[in-house]
Amino acid sequence: MAMVEQYFPWQLEALPDVIGFVAQRCQESGCSERARQQLELAIDELFTNSVMHNRNGVDHPGSPASFRIRSGLEDGCIWFELRDPGEAFDPTAQPPVPTEEGLSERTIGGLGLHFVRKSVTKWRWRYQNGCNLLTLWKALTDSD
Numbered sequence: 001m002a003m004v005e006q007y008f009p010w011q012l013e014a015l016p017d018v019i020g021f022v023a024q025r026c027q028e029s030g031c032s033e034r035a036r037q038q039l040e041l042a043i044d045e046l047f048t049n050s051v052m053h054n055r056n057g058v059d060h061p062g063s064p065a066s067f068r069i070r071s072g073l074e075d076g077c078i079w080f081e082l083r084d085p086g087e088a089f090d091p092t093a094q095p096p097v098p099t100e101e102g103l104s105e106r107t108i109g110g111l112g113l114h115f116v117r118k119s120v121t122k123w124r125w126r127y128q129n130g131c132n133l134l135t136l137w138k139a140l141t142d143s144d
Contacts, residue, residue, distance in 0.1 A: 001029050003072035010051060010067045010084060018047050018069065022080065025071040029078045031140040038119035039138050043069075043080060045112040046091070046134065050084045077121055077137040088127040091116070091134065 008014040022043050026036035068083040097114040120136045
């Protein structure tokens with residue numbers, strides 16, 4: 001499977017197209033249904049967070065800003081590289097959520113990144129040329 005990249009408007013309305021791209025790439029790679037579901041959940045969360053919290057002064061409607069996704073295969077994993085032109089934010093450096101606490105004791109926030117962390121085999125972040133680049137890897141046969 002060759003590396004493919006696609007650009008999407010950096011707007012919530014693009015989410016169904018983003019998830020459609022992820023599903024198509026997962027199907028083409030032959031990854032398990034469980035792995036596809038986990039990747040869709042993770043990328044849904046990351047795209048939504050990027051649009052909602054990391055706009056960096058970019059107007060929402062009609063913005064020239066775009067969200068890029070690259071995808072390919074490497075060492076038995078499908079990978080997705082997400083690029084957004086927002087301010088630097090490293091989700092991999094966020095502390096784990098204390099899931100042993102009850103709902104009433106928890107502070108708001110961080111649970112989505114907890115699900116992302118649990119949904120991927122590995123992830124890496126870097127900031128380059130004014131863009132966040134977050135790469136997710138998921139084993140094709142991962143069932144956890």
